[in-house]
Amino acid sequence: MNSMLSTLWIDDYASRKIPLMLDQNNGAEMDLVASMRAFVTIARLGSFARAADELRVSRASLSRVIADLERRTGTRLFNRTTRHVSLSPDAEGYCRECENLLLQIDQVERRLSERQNGDAGQMSIAVHSIVMQCGIWSILNRYRRDHPDVSLEIVVRSGVLNLEESDFDLAIYPQQMISNATIINRPLLASRYMLVASPSLLPRIAVVKDKISLDGCLIAGVDLNQGRRRVGEIDSLGDYNRGSHISVSTDATSAVNIALSGEGLAWVPECIVRSELRQRQLVSVGHSNWGDPERIEVGLQYRDAKLVPRRVRRFIELCVDAYRSGLPPFEGEDTFRLVA
16 A cells, blocks of 8 residues: 555445545555455446445546456456446456455454454453452452353463563553553552561560561562562661571562461561451561551553453453442451552
8 A cells, every 4th residue: 555545434335334545646546355345336236426425435536446456356347338337247256256255354343343342251361469369359259240251261470471462351460560661550559568477476576776686587578579679688677677587589478378377577568468467367567657668559451442342341440440449359358449
């Protein structure tokens, strides 16, 4: 297709709008499928004038389109008189093939449109392991109840995600762990990090010069920086006398389990230990006011909004609304609110 193209819209015999590309320098040129539609319309009506009226283009433009199609096929397509236009014998078979091909294209497009705009189908979601403990199960179950014809595939991950190159429809992930700058991110929640331990471990934690001593302690932390900063070097631990301790960078579940076992402390986002804190299975170690503590910000990420199927859009709306309203993810549990 040449440069300097403008677009008109024509209606085919099924009343669907089809683009007719007009080259402002070299006359009229139409893409092959739309050219076939114009050819079939002329054959059906037996008139260039009536076809031009139905397609809402000029007769001269339509004549140039057919001339281009004749050059493309090397075949004279119509016999013309002053009163009537009829298919040439050599074009009759070509016309039938064009009709069949256009019918198949229409059916494929219709199925694709129904799949894009329908409620049934499959939705694949990448969920970071931290998010699994922040109320997402309640939202997934609610969506599944309201949309029983949608199959949900949930893949729990912990590493950096390239959403553009993946097969996932969307992700629920810490924003800093999505590697694509062009991805749409809808904020869901923000949570500070805190140091927690089992009450059974507290007698073994000393206080030195008004600071809690972590000397000799095992500290398990969730590493969202992919090894760029070790747990033992976290700036927010500045209120502690860290001393000589053992630091372990691991996933959220393992860090919490280490703390629950009484074998060490866990440096984790508060949102994943709210239940344990409320039940006193874990307690916060040290000051509750750190000034500017490290935070995790979780969002819902997806590609171009215009290409998102309706079933995915509905999940996005449900998820964002649930966190914005502060609805309890689980009955009797703390709420998780949308980050400001």
